Amino acid sequence: MHRDFQGKGSDMAVIEVEDVRKRYGETVAVDGVSFTVEHGEIFGVLGRNGAGKTTTVEIIEGLRRPDSGSVRVLGLDPVRDRKALRNVLGVQLQEGTLPDKATVGELVRLYRSFYADGHDPHRLLADLGLDHKRDTFVDDLSGGQVQRLSIALALVGKPRVAVLDELTTGLDPRARRDTWELIEQVRSAGVTILLVTHFMDEAKHLCDRIAVFDGGRIAALDTPAGLVARTHGESDASLDEAFLAMTDDEEPRR
Numbered sequence: 531m532h533r534d535f536q537g538k539g540s541d542m543a544v545i546e547v548e549d550v551r552k553r554y555g556e557t558v559a560v561d562g563v564s565f566t567v568e569h570g571e572i573f574g575v576l577g578r579n580g581a582g583k584t585t586t587v588e589i590i591e592g593l594r595r596p597d598s599g600s601v602r603v604l605g606l607d608p609v610r611d612r613k614a615l616r617n618v619l620g621v622q623l624q625e626g627t628l629p630d631k632a633t634v635g636e637l638v639r640l641y642r643s644f645y646a647d648g649h650d651p652h653r654l655l656a657d658l659g660l661d662h663k664r665d666t667f668v669d670d671l672s673g674g675q676v677q678r679l680s681i682a683l684a685l686v687g688k689p690r691v692a693v694l695d696e697l698t699t700g701l702d703p704r705a706r707r708d709t710w711e712l713i714e715q716v717r718s719a720g721v722t723i724l725l726v727t728h729f730m731d732e733a734k735h736l737c738d739r740i741a742v743f744d745g746g747r748i749a750a751l752d753t754p755a756g757l758v759a760r761t762h763g764e765s766d767a768s769l770d771e772a773f774l775a776m777t778d779d780e781e782p783r784r
């Protein structure tokens with residue numbers, strides 16, 4: 531994996547989101563969201579269903595245009611510079627988007643061919659515990675194996691930025707731990723990671739900072755420990771409790 535950040539200086543923010551807004555008809559999905567993700571960070575995006583996470587992430591990936599505001603990824607505009615971005619951004623596809631009648635090996639080799647540089651498909655599949663499934667059709671994989679394949683496809687092009695959505699949904703406890711370890715290795719190789727998750731233990735374990743989305747806005751942005759301290763002072767409350775306090779409409783917003 532690359533150790534060098536071949537960018538414009540590693541102190542530059544890798545992802546810059548500034549006052550992004552997006553409506554779908556009457557629904558305000560994203561309502562003035564701003565944040566930056568630094569090089570080498572694992573940045574978590576947490577929030578209840580419908581909080582605006584996917585819309586924000588899809589705007590970062592260039593799949594949707596914001597109504598207003600701006601986004602830069604490694605200095606690139608995700609819509610205008612989509613081609614250039616494709617070479618440096620790895621995206622984990624959602625379940626159901628992979629062709630059923632392709633094998634694991636075929637897909638990883640195909641995705642590898644999209645990039646000038648990349649990981650060895652065999653090695654990557656071995657790291658993800660999928661080497662014995664190389665000749666298996668996507669159709670015949672378990673849910674957890676499809677999930678691991680989607681991670682392989684996001685990483686095979688040695689991206690400098692990876693967007694991982696529901697990273698470990700459907701994985702058993704052992705596979706989750708292995709995946710966390712892999713993500714930590716990917717980060718230590720210099721990859722910046724944006725992680726959308728519903729799992730508090732995952733956010734606490736992996737993320738340097740977390741943005742808590744609520745009603746299309748960022749309700750809080752801090753380290754996992756900082757989020758707990760905001761809502762529960764020095765107590766040993768969990769991140770779950772902090773999250774509930776920050777996103778519960780019955781409670782005063784902090």
Ligand SMILES: Nc1ncnc2c1ncn2[C@@H]1O[C@H](COP(=O)(O)OP(=O)(O)OP(=O)(O)O)[C@@H](O)[C@H]1O
Pocket residue numbers: 554557558559577578579580581582583584585586
């Ligand atoms: N294509 C669309 N057309 C209309 N409304 C949409 C569309 N996509 C999302 N929305 C609405 O925008 C709001 C934000 O949705 P979004 O998918 O961004 O939230 P989310 O935080 O990712 O939710 P989840 O955790 O359930 O995936 C929701 O009210 C949702 O119903």
